[in-house]
Amino acid sequence: MKHSINIASLIACGVMLTGGHVTASDDILSKEANAPQGVKVNRAGNIVQAHTKTMIDENRPVGGTSIRYYSSTAAAMQTLSHSNFDYSGAGCASSSSGFISKDEAIDLPDGSKIVSFTLLGYDFSTTESGSGSLAWVDNTGGFTTIASASSGIVNQPGRFSVGDFVDHTLDYDQGTLVRLGITDPVIELCGFRIGYVPPDVADDVIFVNNFYR
Amino acid sequence: MKHILFKLCIIGGLLVTGVGFSQNALQDELMLKSGESFPNNSWRSKFKDNPDDPDYLATKTYGEPSGNYGVYLPASGTSPYSKSMTSIYGGAGCIYRNSPSGFYDLQLQLPDGHEIHGFRYYFYDSSAASSTAYLYTVDNSGIFSSELTIVSTGDTGYGSVYAGLPTTTLVDNYNYTYSIRFYSGETGGNQEICGVRLFMDSTP
Numbered sequence: 001m002k003h004s005i006n007i008a009s010l011i012a013c014g015v016m017l018t019g020g021h022v023t024a025s026d027d028i029l030s031k032e033a034n035a036p037q038g039v040k041v042n043r044a045g046n047i048v049q050a051h052t053k054t055m056i057d058e059n060r061p062v063g064g065t066s067i068r069y070y071s072s073t074a075a076a077m078q079t080l081s082h083s084n085f086d087y088s089g090a091g092c093a094s095s096s097s098g099f100i101s102k103d104e105a106i107d108l109p110d111g112s113k114i115v116s117f118t119l120l121g122y123d124f125s126t127t128e129s130g131s132g133s134l135a136w137v138d139n140t141g142g143f144t145t146i147a148s149a150s151s152g153i154v155n156q157p158g159r160f161s162v163g164d165f166v167d168h169t170l171d172y173d174q175g176t177l178v179r180l181g182i183t184d185p186v187i188e189l190c191g192f193r194i195g196y197v198p199p200d201v202a203d204d205v206i207f208v209n210n211f212y213r
Numbered sequence: 214m215k216h217i218l219f220k221l222c223i224i225g226g227l228l229v230t231g232v233g234f235s236q237n238a239l240q241d242e243l244m245l246k247s248g249e250s251f252p253n254n255s256w257r258s259k260f261k262d263n264p265d266d267p268d269y270l271a272t273k274t275y276g277e278p279s280g281n282y283g284v285y286l287p288a289s290g291t292s293p294y295s296k297s298m299t300s301i302y303g304g305a306g307c308i309y310r311n312s313p314s315g316f317y318d319l320q321l322q323l324p325d326g327h328e329i330h331g332f333r334y335y336f337y338d339s340s341a342a343s344s345t346a347y348l349y350t351v352d353n354s355g356i357f358s359s360e361l362t363i364v365s366t367g368d369t370g371y372g373s374v375y376a377g378l379p380t381t382t383l384v385d386n387y388n389y390t391y392s393i394r395f396y397s398g399e400t401g402g403n404q405e406i407c408g409v410r411l412f413m414d415s416t417p
Contacts, residue, residue: 033316033347033394035358040356040357041358042355068324068386071386072322073320073351073391078292085295087294087316090351091351091357091392096296104320161353191390
């Protein structure tokens with residue numbers, strides 16, 4: 001019986017969403033939670049048409065270079081000592097008031113060469129900013145920033161993507177982490193992406209201007 | 214007489230200590246020493262895989278470069294995605310909802326180019342409500358997509374359900390982030406979220 005109710009609910013949601021009609025009172029969370037499997041939802045809660053669905057191309061040349069990527073969603077990161085964090089849709093995190101920060105331990109093999117760090121989010125403020133840092137800690141209590149990225153104090157139209165190239169090789173004695181910081185509720189951080197070269201490749205290639213070609 | 218009373222006191226003390234240990238699953242697990250486990254814990258034994266499910270036979274063993282493999286992730290590693298959502302640890306990696314609503318996200322880090330066949334959802338369901346596990350992606354433009362949804366079934370306790378992705382899905386960490394989202398339809402221990410096991414292929 002319960003299963004039948006679930007199916008009926010999904011069908012109902014599917015009819016509602018595929019019909020393109022979403023009530024204004026629904027918030028983004030319920031829209032995502034009720035989206036039928038395989039259906040894409042944009043930030044306004046509208047269905048994205050099927051022709052934009054791109055995860056079905058099995059011939060897409062992912063992994064065609066030696067650079068690999070480590071991507072994370074801000075919503076799944078651990079909040080540090082704050083009780084004022086919120087969800088703002090599509091994996092993005094925000095603050096309900098004041099400052100929050102989120103951490104993630106980076107699990108990459110020793111000897112990997114990190115070549116880029118990118119921060120993704122939304123910045124609707126001309127005074128506040130969202131920032132992210134790639135850092136390492138060591139067994140002597142040290143905390144060292146490898147790279148940092150910030151949305152700046154100028155509001156950015158649409159979804160921003162800021163970052164930098166990096167030249168850092170992971171060491172046995174270092175624990176690597178990413179820390180996101182949000183200074184105001186008008187800032188949303190959605191995640192980060194690290195580009196890296198696996199250790200077997202990093203040991204065996206020549207880097208020109210700190211970048212693998 | 215005094216000797217007997219002394220023994221009774223010792224037994225009583227042990228009983229009280231035992232009750233203390235079993236006050237909650239977290240304390241029980243924290244007391245374990247290296248190599249110790251709970252052999253009678255019903256968690257795994259109740260999660261019976263269906264031999265007909267495609268993830269039942271994983272063909273990859275450690276050290277082999279290719280083949281199917283599993284990524285088993287307990288739900289206790291999740292992060293509630295807003296301040297208003299809290300959970301209580303239920304033991305063996307399971308959590309249950311302790312707030313009016315309950316969504317919890319689990320970060321996925323999967324190798325580029327590997328294929329996600331599907332995943333198995335592990336749960337405890339002993340009420341008319343249900344819990345749900347979603348595999349979702351977000352692309353670089355902020356588009357959210359629910360790739361696979363599995364709802365707990367039955368009302369009789371521990372269970373697991375496997376489902377495959379409807380389309381071929383290769384991991385593309387440059388363009389997408391991957392996460393598991395758990396939802397519990399009820400507050401309290403009648404609905405426990407225990408984890409997922411992704412069924413992967415390293416050489417699609």
